Structures are given as C-alpha cells and as structure tokens.
Amino acid sequence: MRALGIISFEDNTANIEGLCDHRPVPAIAVMGRYRIVDFILSNMTNSGINNVQVYCKEKPRNLIEHLGDGSHYNINSKRGKLRILYGEKSFSSDVYNHDVANYMLNMQYIEEDSNPYVVVAPSYFVYPIDFNDVLKQHVESRADVTVLYTNAKEAKTQFLGCDVLKLDKFKTVTGFEKNRGKLKSQTISLEAYVMTKKLFIELVTKAAETSSLYWFKDVLADSVGELNMKGYQVKGYVACFNSLPEYYRISMELIDHKRALGLFKPGWPIYTQTNDSCPTIFSESAKVSNSVVANGAIIDGTVEGSIISRGCTIRKGAEVKNSILLPGAYIGENAKLDHVVVDKYAIVHHIKKLEGTNESPVYVQRRDRI
Amino acid sequence: MRANSMVAMILAGGRGSRLYDLTKKVAKPAVHFGGKYRIVDFPLSNCANSDIKTVGVLTQYESVLLNSYVARDHYWGLDTNDGGVYVLTPRERDTTNLEVYRGTADAITANIDFLDSIDPEYVLILSGDHIYKMNYAKMLAYHKEMNADATIAVREVSLKEATRFGIMNTNKDDMIVEFEEKPAHPKSNLASMGIYIFTYKTLRKYLVADAKDPDSHHDFGKDIIPSFLNDKKRLVAYRFRGYWKDVGTVDSLWEANMDLLKENAELDLGDPTWKIYTEDVNSLPQFIGKEAKIEHCYVTQGSVIEGTAKNSVIGTNVVIGKGAKVIDSVIQPGAVIGENAVVTRCIVADDVVVPAGAVCGSAKSAEIELVADNEGE
Numbered sequence: 001m002r003a004l005g006i007i008s009f010e011d012n013t014a015n016i017e018g019l020c021d022h023r024p025v026p027a028i029a030v031m032g033r034y035r036i037v038d039f040i041l042s043n044m045t046n047s048g049i050n051n052v053q054v055y056c057k058e059k060p061r062n063l064i065e066h067l068g069d070g071s072h073y074n075i076n077s078k079r080g081k082l083r084i085l086y087g088e089k090s091f092s093s094d095v096y097n098h099d100v101a102n103y104m105l106n107m108q109y110i111e112e113d114s115n116p117y118v119v120v121a122p123s124y125f126v127y128p129i130d131f132n133d134v135l136k137q138h139v140e141s142r143a144d145v146t147v148l149y150t151n152a153k154e155a156k157t158q159f160l161g162c163d164v165l166k167l168d169k170f171k172t173v174t175g176f177e178k179n180r181g182k183l184k185s186q187t188i189s190l191e192a193y194v195m196t197k198k199l200f201i202e203l204v205t206k207a208a209e210t211s212s213l214y215w216f217k218d219v220l221a222d223s224v225g226e227l228n229m230k231g232y233q234v235k236g237y238v239a240c241f242n243s244l245p246e247y248y249r250i251s252m253e254l255i256d257h258k259r260a261l262g263l264f265k266p267g268w269p270i271y272t273q274t275n276d277s278c279p280t281i282f283s284e285s286a287k288v289s290n291s292v293v294a295n296g297a298i299i300d301g302t303v304e305g306s307i308i309s310r311g312c313t314i315r316k317g318a319e320v321k322n323s324i325l326l327p328g329a330y331i332g333e334n335a336k337l338d339h340v341v342v343d344k345y346a347i348v349h350h351i352k353k354l355e356g357t358n359e360s361p362v363y364v365q366r367r368d369r370i
Numbered sequence: 371m372r373a374n375s376m377v378a379m380i381l382a383g384g385r386g387s388r389l390y391d392l393t394k395k396v397a398k399p400a401v402h403f404g405g406k407y408r409i410v411d412f413p414l415s416n417c418a419n420s421d422i423k424t425v426g427v428l429t430q431y432e433s434v435l436l437n438s439y440v441a442r443d444h445y446w447g448l449d450t451n452d453g454g455v456y457v458l459t460p461r462e463r464d465t466t467n468l469e470v471y472r473g474t475a476d477a478i479t480a481n482i483d484f485l486d487s488i489d490p491e492y493v494l495i496l497s498g499d500h501i502y503k504m505n506y507a508k509m510l511a512y513h514k515e516m517n518a519d520a521t522i523a524v525r526e527v528s529l530k531e532a533t534r535f536g537i538m539n540t541n542k543d544d545m546i547v548e549f550e551e552k553p554a555h556p557k558s559n560l561a562s563m564g565i566y567i568f569t570y571k572t573l574r575k576y577l578v579a580d581a582k583d584p585d586s587h588h589d590f591g592k593d594i595i596p597s598f599l600n601d602k603k604r605l606v607a608y609r610f611r612g613y614w615k616d617v618g619t620v621d622s623l624w625e626a627n628m629d630l631l632k633e634n635a636e637l638d639l640g641d642p643t644w645k646i647y648t649e650d651v652n653s654l655p656q657f658i659g660k661e662a663k664i665e666h667c668y669v670t671q672g673s674v675i676e677g678t679a680k681n682s683v684i685g686t687n688v689v690i691g692k693g694a695k696v697i698d699s700v701i702q703p704g705a706v707i708g709e710n711a712v713v714t715r716c717i718v719a720d721d722v723v724v725p726a727g728a729v730c731g732s733a734k735s736a737e738i739e740l741v742a743d744n745e746g747e
Contacts, residue, residue, distance in 0.1 A: 032655040033671070072650070257657040257674055264654050274650035278639035279405040279670035279683075281631075288664050293656040295406075295671050296640065307655075 013161035032294030050080030121192035155186035237262030382498030383430030391742030399498030423453025473588030
C-alpha cells in the first residue's frame, strides 16, 4: 500500500486516570498481553503499510521499549521502517505540545518519505480495519480527505469528548462537533484520515501558521467546505479507550470470546512484543471462569470475570472478581478484589478487601504495595 | 573468551519412530512440548543462555519444517553478527554424491568443512530430543580444568534404570575408564546424557579416521568414545544434577509434560534467568468460559476453554468445547476437543479434531493413548 502510516496521539480529552500517570495511552497494557498501540499498528502493517511513524506526546521510554524496531509488527527491516517520533525540544507549556507541533518538528521525515498518501490514525480507538479499502474509496470518491467514523449506539456514555461528524446524504463532511453525551446515537469521528501526503503537509503547515495552539483536527474543521471531505464508515467493533471507566468497561466486554472476535479477526493478527513467558499454571486450588488469562501467570486462587495479564500471581484463597490485573501484579493469600484495576507489579498483600464499581473501579498504582 | 571458541552441533536428524504419528510429518526435535515449545527449543535456548554464538543443526528426516524453524535464529537471540544457527543437511559435493548421514559421528564428519570454517577450539555435541536446562559454559570450564580431550555429561540413575542407558564406568577422579551400552549388569550408575564436549583438534583426527573405517557404525557411543578409550585419551564424566528427560516415546513425552505440573517442578520453565525461547505465534490470550473448570493444568495462550481440564497440559490455540472433559492428558497445539468429548490419559496430536461426544483413552489404561489424525492427509 502506497501510504505512510502516521500514528497520532490523542488530545487531553483522553485520560485513563491513574494508568496515564506512568505511560502514554498507546503504551497502556490491555487484554493481558497487548498494548493499546498494537491494534492500530497491526492494522497498518496488515494493510501493507511498511513505513510507520508513531508520534509520542511524552514519556516515550515505555513505547520505545515496546515497539523496538518494529520487526515484531511484521515491518520489513530493509524496505520498511518504524520511527518513534516526539518533540526533541521541550515545550514551554503543555498546551503547545500537540500533534501539529510534533509533525512540524519532524517534518523532514514526513517530506522525505516517498509514499504519495498518508494514513493518519491515533491508537486509542481500537477496531479492525483494512486501510486498502479506505484508500480505494478515497481514490474512487475523489475526496481530498477521507475521515473514518463509526455509528455509535451508546454515545451518551461512550466516546465522550470525541469528535462528531456531520455528514450529508452523500457522506460529505459538513461539520465537526463534540460528543457531549446528549444523544444516544452519534456519528463519531475516529480521528483517522486518508489524504495525499502533499495535502497533509499543507494542512499541517496551515495549522501551524493559523495558531500555535491548533491541533490537526482544528485545521480540518476550518477546512470544511473548502476541501472535499468524505466519511468512511467502519462497520463492526469499535471502542475508544479515553477514560478509566471506559478502559474498564471495554476490557470487561472483551472477556466474552465471541465479542473479542469482533476485534481479533481471524487472518488479521494483532502483533505485540513477545515476553517468552512460560504457560500459565492453574494449581489444584485454582477456580477460574469467564476470564482472559495471559501466559506466565500462577493461579492458586479464584478468578471470575477478570483479565489476568502476563506474569501475575494469585495466591490461595485470593478472590479476583470483575478486575483487571496488569502484568506482574501479585495478589496475596485471601485478598479479595472486586472491580479493581491493579497496575503493573503492584502487590496487594496486606489488605483484605478492595471493592469498586463499574463507574469507578478502584485503581492500584504501579509498583504499589498495599 | 573468543566469540566462537566453542561451537554447538545439535543432532536433529532422527525420526523418533517410537513417537509414531507425532513424527509422521515432522522430525522429533520439532514435536511440541509443554504446550508452546518444540523439543529443539531446549538445546537451542540452553546454547543461547550459555553464551554460545554458533550452532549447527544437523537435520535429515522430514526436515522442511525443522529447517525453516531453526533457521529463524532470532527466536533464541542467536542472530548475532558473529554467530547464528546453521542448518546442516546432507549435501551433494564436488567429489561425492548425495549421501545421507550414516550415524551421529558421520553427521559431524560430513560437516568438518563447516567446523573448519568456524575454527573452534571446542565442539559441543547435543541431541535434539532431550528436555533439560543446562549451562554448557560450566561444562566447558570443567573440560578445561580437567584438561580433557572429551567430557561427557552424565547423570546418576538407579541401577535398574542403568540397563536402559549408555553407562560410564569411572575411576575415583571421575575419569571414564569404560563405556557400556545398556549393560545387563551395570557397574556404575552414571548414565550418558548424549552431551559431549570435544577438543576439536583431537575430535577431528578421530572423525577422519572413523570415516575410513569400513567396520564403523560412525556413531559417537559405539565408535568414537571407544576409540578415545582405547587410545587412553582423557575422558571425563561431568555430573549433571537437575531435570533431564529423553522424550523418545509417547509415554515419556507424556510423563515429561506431566512433570511440569508437579509442585516445585524440577523443570521450572518460569525461571527468568534461564528462559526457554520459542516461536511467537501471535495467539490471543486464553479465553476461559463461564462454565469452565481448570484444575492443576499448564495452559498456554490462544486456548479457548469452555469445558473441564484437569491434570493436563493444554497447548497453543487448543479449543475445549462445552461439557468436554480433558483429564491427565497432553493436548498439542491446534487440537480441538469437541463438546462433551472425554479425553483421559491421552496425547492428542497437533490440529486433531476430537469429535463431539467422543471418548478417548481411559483412566485404567497402563499406556498413554496417542490420538492422531489417521487420514494421512
């Protein structure tokens, strides 16, 4: 596919409380063995995009380690390239650290790429998509910009703060709004765009010239009417990791295998970095049901309706219900967890009971000891 | 230590005919073990963890899958600039026709040119069909310390077991004085593990001579070691304590899998300092259904379990349907256990579909049943 892949970063409306203190959204662990960025990046490489730039707003360490040279995402190590790009200089204020500023700072890498098109998409929306189909429609419709969207059915509680696309009956974009949760059904922009690289550079430059606070979506909104923008509907599973309750809800929803197959499509692998963990040990006292379990875990206790990541330990008598354990979490004997998100390598040992709710799951910090 | 002062050569050409249908389409070293591994991952990971850079893998029987598998040296981190995995198959040459490897020693002799090109001081000979974790660097240090010509790794077995192994009779300094293959009346309990370190210059001379001997079987145990002993070369036994298993039969492959379930298992695959590496198959995590019951199991990623699994090893992408029961069994990758099927004391081979309601094996059977696809496709 003749496109440069650009993985953009989300704006400040997305904040997975607690988890985001330690790493950017794309580096957050999900479904036991993945990071959020794995989904969009696998979509790109499965679509045959061999040159991908991953933009990182801040705290790149985690992402650099996870993405490496991209070979585990099936990027040809000679013909292709994965770049992790971020603003090398510090921004005088966080408000200046937006996508456009980072594109401007790395413009030479965008300009020198030989692909005629760009596919721009953030990582916090997860869905399976073949970008070849999008590019095909883009070319056939003679659009300047093609914007991906989903018809959200639960927009009062989901996709809050996301952009809403106003479309006419020809699927031409007539305006952008914000989803403030007023309507149940909304046309939600996935902030994923296909256009020529030339136009992309023009728009980025225009945004930078217009206002030093402009995000790329702002210049797009300004260009409604001037540019022929078409919508492309993503049918099937779409979710947006933009808050802790949503992170929790989406994770719980994907415990259902049939549901998960909407995101993990056969023949459309989701790549991630291997950890060479051994299989998981379920001991004689283990009771596990309705859960997703990664490798390298040791389970002696009870697990129900939960996600157990790589290398977690659940001791005898412990009960983990409706919870998410991130890699390396340790749940000591007889500890009882319900609606809890336990961050990496945290130890829950001295506390007997932790209980949250769907709307506000309890969050246990990374490397915390309680 | 110079990067390639010791080269490992893994003998991986055998069919493993006592594994029956498990090796119908793949060589024994490529057979799956422990849910996600292949047997050959063990010597290869041991090499990588022992800081050996160059590994030759000698293949012959059904080698297409095995050759392409081991050639991906990055699986084990062996893809360094000064090393790598070399797939060594029988070849046609300028002066000779294509000749199969006639024995373990012949396989090495046929690749003397390869060894010469690396120019190692020592050669480590390994088997591609043993399950164990071992630091070969320690064995090499012992080889050097003892100023040996050859060092043979041995482990202590019971005298009853000793009748099934090649037994090393040693003097009080653990110098080997006699070698007996499967002795009826063993004099020692030191069983050879089929792991040898040779000083390459010495080995080379013996291999060249052996190739010319019309009466030789061209085998390390039968020919090379006895010649070393005849010539009073320094042969040293290196005692290994730890888990080791030859998984050459259906029963022993099953047992070794079951050993992973033991509490404080001797073969701890979770030890972060000595990981066993394998192919990353991009499977999903495990999905455990609402009615699933999993007790005392070793389960790897990609499996979807809706039924019951007890005392079993469940491989990559295995499906266990609703109401199905898997007890005391090893389910190899990709196998599907249909709804309400009952599998007891079995190894279910890769990608086999056990139909719904089927009954395989029995709790009372002495032998482990191998459930394989007999369609021969």
